[in-house]
Amino acid sequence: MNIALLANPTAGKGRRASLLPAVRERLGADVTVLAGESAAASRDLARQAVADGCDALVAMGGDGTVHLGLQAVAGTGTAFGIVPAGTGNDFSVRLGLPGEPLAAADGIATALAEGRTRAIDLAHIVGGDGTEAWFGAVLAAGFDAFVNERANRMTWPKGAQRYNRAIVEELLALKPRQYTMSLDGTASRFESVLVAVGNTESYGGGFRIAAGADPTDGLLDVVVAEPLGRLALMGLRPKALKGTHIHDPRVSTHRARVIELDGAGITAYADGERICPLPVTITCVPAALRLLG
Template sequence: MLAVTAHDPVPPGPVAVLANPTAGRGRHRGLLPRLVDRLEGAGRPVRLLAARTPEEAEAACHAAVADGAGALVAVGGDGTIHRAVQAVAGTAVPFGPVPAGTGNDFAADTGFPADPLAAVEVIVEALRGGRTRPVDLARVTTADGDVRWYGAVLAAGFDAIVNERANRMRWPRGPRRYDLAILVELARLRPRRYRLRLDGVEQEVDAVLVAVGNCASYGGGMRICPDADPTDGLLDVVVGGRFDRRTLIRVKPRIYQGTHVAHPLVRVHRARTVELDADGITTYADGERTAGLPLRITAVPAALRLLR
């Protein structure tokens, strides 16, 4: 359950809007003028941010916050929201996610309607009423000391390996590339030795699936960390042990309902700080390529103020 309404006022200033026209394969592209028109109904100027790449989008969000934006709204999927969150994490600038992508896990898990127009109405009402709700974020610190934030789930097992392979492939294009990457990695499937430190307590495990969740879902509704709560100040760590191919294929569909955690090879832990290491793993947070292991992941309570 989300936290109670915060009483901190929404800062003055325009509403900065980051929109990804290619999100969700462009199916909501034509909605942007209507979304902007409704946002203007909150009684504040609306400023559309210009960006051609994900890196430019993130830089534009940072610049908007530095220039005095009173709020930031991101129209797109989890990747777009991930970029925007980097600019508002730990600040007083509130944030509104408008789900318009293929995967909208963070928006869904924090209580926003699936329909973009309905989500904008929630944001407009929050702006009018000066209402925000605090939620936690996960802060990732790399071995080099770089810091990234994520809202939903960090994948560090089979799904991350599949993403990494799919991103290296030049053929085929579209969803079939991901399907082919799954087949290739299933053929190569093997448990890896992970070194975990949970709130200072160390353990080593052989695992195929590893996920660290601030929220419950990733991948467009797969409830990999089904009991994760973005208001409890904790991270849920789900570890799927020595699965063989047949067992993994049988268990994977259960992730959509979150019932995979009942499997005897799955363990669930809860911690404020997670230190994670394994050889040859590049992690993905909110579906975005993040960094190679080792990483330190910390739950930061009330790091984000949602316009809800």
């Protein structure tokens, strides 16, 4: 077996970096570690490994590292494994994979030995600017996307405090946005402060924003909140941890295979990564991923 191991030693604040040699050993095969100097370089290394015919690509890191790996394996038939080493690990958690890195590596090795994979749906994005990308968890195009966009522009403070500051500033700037959306050809216009599209349930370290999303049903779950004030929006957040917000009368949910979404001045984020400005077309691609474990 020839395994390419896409590793991010800084994931999860570097707490799992020391486990890389043990993970490599547990995989029990010819393992090539891929670690580029940037996210783009790592993505390109992963794509080259798949093009060169590796038997499996394994991503060791958080949701960002997994996202890079998906860009390489989606639709190729190359087996994909996840060794969760980030902070939230939303995609792997919702797929029911082991949360401990060494246990995950053991599971991947066993699945490889047995030739066993699971078929998982992925979402494919095409942006109006020509951007193409895949995601496995959730695309945000509302308040949470604005928070990410603001946090990425900040140089101070560092770490989680930067994100907290971005939340406060976006709450102060909160206003409804005008969207147009088409679900399998049925169009609508509406105002909202929160729009999310889920292949799996959660993002942001456990917020079950698309509660009930099933990555094997060939459909994507769409969650839309009506225009809300600051306090009302923050009141939904604890409900989203449990997934009960979808029962709130101010929240609507939909399922569709193809979603077209547009809104002025809005940038889409998926798997926590910046994708492109709206408009986007998002398509569920059944069984686009062969998952190990």
